[in-house]
Amino acid sequence: MQFRNLYALLLASAVTSAAHADVINLKCVQTGADEYKLSYTLTGNTKSVAILAGTEANKVPASAPLRSTSENTITLHAGKPHERMYFYLKANTGEVREVSIRHLPLDGTPNFRDIGGYKTTDGRTVRWGLLYRSGVLTYLTPEDYKYLSALDIRVVCDFRTKEEAQAAAETWIPGSSVEQISLPIGARPQEPGKEPSVRQAFDPNATPEQLRKAMTSTYGNFAFHSAEQYATVFQQLKNDHLPLLYHCTGGKDRTGVFSAFVLLMLGVPEETVLADYALTNEYVGKNSADMKKMMAASGPSTQNSMKNLTPEQQKVMIAADPEYLKSTLRQIDEKYGSFDNYRRTALHVSDVDVAQLRERLTEQ
Template sequence: MTIRKLIIAGALAFTASGAALAWQAAPQSPAVQEAHSRLLPLQGGQNFRDLGGYRTRDGRTVRWGVLFRSGAMNGLMPTDFAYLGKLGIRTVCDFRSTQERNAAPVRWPGNMTPKILADDYRMDMAGLDFSNAAGWTGEQARAAMASSYPRILEQFNGQYRRMFEQLLAGHVPLAFNCSAGKDRTGVAAALILTALDVPRETVVEDYLLSNRYFDPKKAVVGDGAAMQAWSKLPPQVLQALTGVDRSYIEAVFRVIDAHPGGAKGYLRDRLGLGRTELARLRQRYTE
């Protein structure tokens, strides 16, 4: 089985007998000092975080309890659903592929199922070729991941636009997720925080929190052959593939900054967020 097939199968984790990664904690800047309360207390949650509390450039604060980012929710327990029910989550934007959703279905209790938005597509790891990953260095793996991020930005543009449409319509609290809650979800969170005028470095720090809160032991893995192939990857390559690095999200910001008009132009032209829409988002989701 190729490494590409392994990852498509959802194996964004170590094998059960593999060594754990030495995760790098995100910087303890004022922007993320409240990170301990940012992670939701869910027994079966995966990287499930509140985007509230971040300061914007004009001194406002992103509202708590309305914008949530997460990994796959298939591990949620009855007590977790009860907790989320108290939060009143109305909308979930699930960025996972058809195969990922089928492999790890989420069974919300019938009386509290939110509106779930998802597209049917086949995951291609943003065009990455992992056939030679076993021979990569950590630097090569990080470079490969960084090169894939601009394609994530493009491939999921339609789903990101739809997410913003839900936010503009006030269909919140809203949660958005992929499998690990770090790549597709990380780009989505960066776009939301940028639209809310949160400083760039704060956005990057929120992105890097996945190194602390993504739990590979909770990830859906493939069959025995897939797990065996995954276990043969060098530790530095595993860390690059299952973690996050600022170079990944900076590759997204290079695309955004190069757009005519920079971030404002990108939000307007690619996501339908002109001056009026941005003002509405900031009025609704900052205080």
């Protein structure tokens, strides 16, 4: 039930601001190779919208509208198969709002997402097409490379350990000039019981509830022992090295924590951040072939640990339970007083940096 409530909150968090727009609650889902379902709410004096489509984010196309409509839900065809599309809804009042798909339809990795579109507490919106999160990239296909090449990603930050990288070596788009940065989390010995890895929670003798509590406790260590790695990614953002992709093996734990940090820094409400984290449940753990690949990519240590668990125990370890991430945020509050204090101290992101990054990564 709590996951369904979070999904509802995520969808309702809107891709736009009600304070500055007559078109709110935008959502885009790809329903076919070139078919998309758009839904939204018309408010105020808005009676209709003209819908345009293009292949570039943050750039209203000069082409004629695909459709003009007063309906709140519409299915339409745009672009070509294996092509990322962005939709622009121009209200009859003149406002223009952008929306795109969040989950990218790649064959080789099931949890590749754009974190754009979220509304911030100050009425701005995170820009589409600049920040991406994912799981392991080892199994990307030629069609995936073709799709991704159009995104013009400049930097790929990899949170996987040396063992994971050896188990599943990655190759990015052949011929691209992307900068690949290895930032292993969980690779170095830490003080006993404090290593930033969920493996320490793998106890075959524990009940599912005990495992869940262990995961909740373990998650806080990502913030305290991996701040250096996360700070490096923030430095890339400060240097305007965009678009940027960050990932681990499953795209859930290490990646989920960084996603929370960057969205909170941009002013996205915690409830929306938790809902974004829980979206991983939609894409990981439901396809047995994908799970086998992810397990193979996790390395021998994790594979052996998972084999010793029952199916019920494994579900706990695979789940993107918002309580895990919430525990991290509460532990940060307890140690630093607030996320902002942690951000300034541990992530080396000053208030001036925040202002510049919000200007760069969000829009009115």
